[in-house]
Amino acid sequence: xxxxxxxxxxxxxxxxxxxxxxxxxxxxxxxxxxxxxxxxxxxxxxxxxxxxxxxxxxxxxxxxxxxxxxxxxxxxxxxxxxxxxxxxxxxxxxxxxxxxxxxxxxxxxxxxxxxxxxxxxxxxxxxxxxxxxxxxxxxxxxxxxxxxxxxxxxxxxxxxxxxxxxxxxxxxxxxxxxxxxxxxxxxxxxxxxxxxxxxxxxxxxxxxxxxxxxxxxxxxxxxxxxxxxxxxxxxxxxxxxxxxxxxxxxxxxxxxxxxxxxxxxxxxxxxxxxxxxxxxxxxxxxxxxxxxxxx
Ligand code: CTP
Numbered sequence: 060x061x062x063x064x065x066x067x068x069x070x071x072x073x074x075x076x077x078x079x080x081x082x083x084x085x086x087x088x089x090x091x092x093x094x095x096x097x098x099x100x101x102x103x104x105x106x107x108x109x110x111x112x113x114x115x116x117x118x119x120x121x122x123x124x125x126x127x128x129x130x131x132x133x134x135x136x137x138x139x140x141x142x143x144x145x146x147x148x149x150x151x152x153x154x155x156x157x158x159x160x161x162x163x164x165x166x167x168x169x170x171x172x173x174x175x176x177x178x179x180x181x182x183x184x185x186x187x188x189x190x191x192x193x194x195x196x197x198x199x200x201x202x203x204x205x206x207x208x209x210x211x212x213x214x215x216x217x218x219x220x221x222x223x224x225x226x227x228x229x230x231x232x233x234x235x236x237x238x239x240x241x242x243x244x245x246x247x248x249x250x251x252x253x254x255x256x257x258x259x260x261x262x263x264x265x266x267x268x269x270x271x272x273x274x275x276x277x278x279x280x281x282x283x284x285x286x287x288x289x290x291x292x293x294x295x296x297x298x299x300x301x302x303x304x305x306x307x308x309x310x311x312x313x314x315x316x317x318x319x320x321x322x323x324x325x326x327x328x329x330x331x332x333x334x335x336x337x338x339x340x341x342x343x344x345x346x347x348x349x350x351x352x353x354x
Contacts, residue, residue: 065100082125083168084189103187127347129170134210134217135163135191136255138178140200142227144247145236152222156180158273158303158316158335159220163191165339174210178203178221200224200252207255211264216346218271219256219297227252260296269349271342272297275305289325298323298349301342320345 064070074084092100137159141149156177163175167189175191179198195206200223211217226249238244256272263270274291276284288302300321316338320329328348331341 063096124169126170128166128343131166131171131216131350132174132214133166133171134174134176134207134214135159135166136176136178136203136207136217136219136221136223137163137184138180139222140178140203140224141198142200142224142252143231144228145232145234147235150224150226150228151179152224154178154222156184156221158338159218160184160188161335161339162218162220162342164189165336165343167191169343171216174214176203176206176210176221200227200255204253204255204258207259208264211259211268214265214268215350216269216271217259217264218273218342218346219259220273220301222275223252223255225252226250254295256297257295260298267350269299269346270297271299271301271346274300274302276302277305285319288319288321292321292323292325296323299328299342299345301338 077084091097137154138156139152139154141151143149156179159175159177160180163173166173173191174193174195176195176197177185178196185194193210195210197203197206203221203223207217207219229248229250236245256270259268260270260272272291272295274288276287276291278284278287281287282290284302284304288300291302292300300323302319302321304317316335317332318330318338318341319327320331320341322328329341329345331338
């Protein structure tokens with residue numbers, strides 16, 4: 060195959076039709092092709108095909124009704140924002156972006172038009188696999204906020220799966236901070252970032268827009284994972300909050316997740332555990348209960 064063949068609008072439209080009918084299409088791998096060109100068009104590795112097929116047989120792919128998000132425009136933020144301390148250093152977090160990418164792919168498989176706002180995804184996360192309709196790469200919270208709001212201005216659903224830095228250095232110098240012999244390091248003053256999710260829930264950039272947030276929680280002396288989740292659901296004002304227990308090998312950077320879905324009042328409306336794909340479909344199932352069927 061040639062890259063132009065795979066990327067030809069006619070091929071793209073036919074593949075989209077198949078996906079909307081519920082056919083599971085594995086993206087071609089990228090690399091050297093039969094002609095002089097390189098790019099997407101290679102047969103995926105047999106291991107990849109086997110992995111996807113076994114996942115489908117095991118029912119991992121979904122409880123999803125094919126095409127039940129057809130005609131919907133969705134925005135998913137994924138990854139974690141980075142806030143520069145100086146030109147070479149940043150404050151960041153451990154989010155790989157896997158859950159957000161799984162959400163984007165599940166929505167594509169269910170027929171949605173998907174914009175992925177990708178904040179510093181781990182190297183292998185986008186890899187071979189269905190490509191979102193649009194991918195906007197961002198680094199900082201300010202960039203993520205702008206990209207999400209721009210895409211959300213024409214979206215039915217916004218899912219904030221990105222781990223957004225709550226604080227950023229007050230004034231990032233444009234030159235590298237040097238250590239000075241005999242002097243203590245200068246403290247880094249932090250200022251608060253806007254809460255992108257709370258703003259979206261407040262502003263509702265399109266009528267009836269559904270806003271979904273994530274909460275990565277550990278239990279502590281002041282409350283359990285669920286108690287913290289409930290309080291956050293009420294505080295953020297989103298329609299759905301996906302509460303994710305993190306720590307002890309669950310959540311960040313690993314393949315599986317264990318989540319509880321809460322509505323805006325903090326009531327439990329769903330539960331899912333297993334692969335991030337299973338969690339992604341459970342989130343879209345819950346979203347569909349809020350928006351209702353039909354485009
Ligand atoms: N979020 C956001 N903007 C921020 C911080 C968080 O949009 N400045 C979003 C995240 O994308 C996620 C949700 O809010 O969907 C919850 O993020 P989390 O970090 O768990 O919540 P915080 O409000 O930061 O609360 P805390 O750190 O106190 O647990």
